[in-house]
Amino acid sequence: MEDQACPRCKTTKYRNPSLKLMVNVCGHTLCESCVDLLFLKGSGACPECMVPLRRNNFRVQLFEDPMVEKEVDIRRRILRDYNKREEDFGTLEEYNDYLEEIEDIVYNLCNNIEIIETNKRIEAYKRDNREVIQRNKTRVGRDESALEEMLELERVQEESRKKELDELETEHKKKKARDKQALIEELMYSGKDAAQIVTEFAEKAEKQREEEKQLPPPKLSNEFSTGIKFGQTADPTLIPVPKSEEGPLFVYEPLIAITDGPTPPPTNEIESLGYISHIRAETQQENAGGFTATMACERALQEALQGLFYTPTAGVAVGI
Amino acid sequence: MYPVSSQKKSWTFANESQLLAFRVEQNSKYIGEHDSECQDSDLEEFFLTPAEERLLLKQYEVYLFDFCRRFDPPMPKCVVGTAFHYFKRFYLNNTPMDYHPKEILATCVFVACKVEEFNVSISQFVNNIKGDRNKATDIVLSNELLLIGQLNYYLTIHNPFRPIEGFLIDIKTRSNMQNPDRLRPHIESFIDSTYYTDACLLHTPSQIGLAAVLHAASREQENLDSYVTDLLFVSARDKLPSLIDAVRKIRIMVKQYQQPDRDKVKAIEKKLDKCRNQANNPDSELYNERLRRMYCDADYLPAGGCLFSYC
Numbered sequence: 001m002e003d004q005a006c007p008r009c010k011t012t013k014y015r016n017p018s019l020k021l022m023v024n025v026c027g028h029t030l031c032e033s034c035v036d037l038l039f040l041k042g043s044g045a046c047p048e049c050m051v052p053l054r055r056n057n058f059r060v061q062l063f064e065d066p067m068v069e070k071e072v073d074i075r076r077r078i079l080r081d082y083n084k085r086e087e088d089f090g091t092l093e094e095y096n097d098y099l100e101e102i103e104d105i106v107y108n109l110c111n112n113i114e115i116i117e118t119n120k121r122i123e124a125y126k127r128d129n130r131e132v133i134q135r136n137k138t139r140v141g142r143d144e145s146a147l148e149e150m151l152e153l154e155r156v157q158e159e160s161r162k163k164e165l166d167e168l169e170t171e172h173k174k175k176k177a178r179d180k181q182a183l184i185e186e187l188m189y190s191g192k193d194a195a196q197i198v199t200e201f202a203e204k205a206e207k208q209r210e211e212e213k214q215l216p217p218p219k220l221s222n223e224f225s226t227g228i229k230f231g232q233t234a235d236p237t238l239i240p241v242p243k244s245e246e247g248p249l250f251v252y253e254p255l256i257a258i259t260d261g262p263t264p265p266p267t268n269e270i271e272s273l274g275y276i277s278h279i280r281a282e283t284q285q286e287n288a289g290g291f292t293a294t295m296a297c298e299r300a301l302q303e304a305l306q307g308l309f310y311t312p313t314a315g316v317a318v319g320i
Numbered sequence: 321m322y323p324v325s326s327q328k329k330s331w332t333f334a335n336e337s338q339l340l341a342f343r344v345e346q347n348s349k350y351i352g353e354h355d356s357e358c359q360d361s362d363l364e365e366f367f368l369t370p371a372e373e374r375l376l377l378k379q380y381e382v383y384l385f386d387f388c389r390r391f392d393p394p395m396p397k398c399v400v401g402t403a404f405h406y407f408k409r410f411y412l413n414n415t416p417m418d419y420h421p422k423e424i425l426a427t428c429v430f431v432a433c434k435v436e437e438f439n440v441s442i443s444q445f446v447n448n449i450k451g452d453r454n455k456a457t458d459i460v461l462s463n464e465l466l467l468i469g470q471l472n473y474y475l476t477i478h479n480p481f482r483p484i485e486g487f488l489i490d491i492k493t494r495s496n497m498q499n500p501d502r503l504r505p506h507i508e509s510f511i512d513s514t515y516y517t518d519a520c521l522l523h524t525p526s527q528i529g530l531a532a533v534l535h536a537a538s539r540e541q542e543n544l545d546s547y548v549t550d551l552l553f554v555s556a557r558d559k560l561p562s563l564i565d566a567v568r569k570i571r572i573m574v575k576q577y578q579q580p581d582r583d584k585v586k587a588i589e590k591k592l593d594k595c596r597n598q599a600n601n602p603d604s605e606l607y608n609e610r611l612r613r614m615y616c617d618a619d620y621l622p623a624g625g626c627l628f629s630y631c
Binding site for chain 1: 321322323324328332333334335478482483484485486487488489490492493522523524525526527529530552553554555556559562563566
């Protein structure tokens, strides 16, 4: 935001990042000080487009692009009147047409196309649908107020919690001060040995700290921090996630190897039967990689014996 | 593992007549498509007959073996086996008139190097080829995808080398033969001879391996029949006759192999130059024309029967 300069005084924005830009209905921005300057004189006109303006039309700019501000403003104004909902329409097509009409109007007004025409359209619509608009206005009002109430409640709770904590803090401090006072008085007036008194107090402080650690059991809450009650679905329109069908449990079946030949000796017997003596032993590097001579031996024997029983499916040899 | 591999399911056939049928079919299909090109001479005289194709391919198999033997850096045996396998499979479903064996040879070896994890860069590879290196690079790279597609993307080959090692270990452990390692050179030469036959398309790698071991044993005047019958097949005597049959067939195939006659092959090559599919001939005008059009015109895609994959 710092690289945006007020179009009038230009330099002031860079020097003072806290300075805000104000925008109004024509979409042009002015920094706060310039607004004061221009509109103190009484006769208000935008310095860029010369459109007559009022002082209270200025609002703090939310968006960087003034065109966006302007559009947001127009949209808010239009939607106050065009407030029908999907339930008010018979078919989806009608609703879509309605939405498209709103977009057309906003676009026209934003880009200064056929302003008079468009305004006439708005007036005509307002006249035709007066009751519906009114009804919707009150309905919207109800929803909004419900939300607002919830927000209020939250805020109040937050505040009371803060107050509690603060009180606890002060209590704590006062207690500490009192203890210190007591220690000093003891030292001054009692006849006991000084060191002993100090150790007594230290022990008492320790004990108190222990007690504090065992906090009171937390109040059994019956709602989440957002106010949604436990044990109730927040939104009755949401259906619970369907439980997926679990098939039968996996059961391990050992692999049956098809050899189509005499069976080779099993792995554990390769060494004992003496096959291994005819293979060179694995080097250290190979052993580190997990390779053993038994594997090579076994593989050679398996490959030798598999496929020996194979016979071609049909026919007699005919030489070429 | 081999019994559940694609090699067993899709690329092992019943007998040689089935293979012959495939090859004849490809030959007649090609002639059927291109018979307009032969003008007035006799079809038989212009195009290659299946027998001539067979002879040609045998010669190129010899070249393939030579190429692998002289390869620098030295090529492991499994790469050779895989390359041969690819070569045979490719020409089961294609005719040499469509794709010249010279090009497919190089491509098979290149893909085999990659699949068997024998790392050779394309520049190292073409250093072993005599002639124009750039052209060779282009040919090999553009045919690669074609080859893989024609193999139906089944690239894992089970070679007989590991079964042979397994048999040797077994013999050393369980039978009482003296120094079985003297069988090794005979085994190697036997396997090299099987490359020129169709054994790999008809039998399992362990059967070929066993045939090699038995052949080597008979060369060394040893008899391993007792090993086979008593130790290997002790639990499945009824399967023994079919295995003996298979081993016998393999050994017959190897024995019956004859080196092709050089002069005849030269004559066939001359014929091939005339009748080959010019669209796939890198020297021809048609090919270069297509290439040029592909590069210049972004929408141009030639109709079927084309080599191109990476344009």
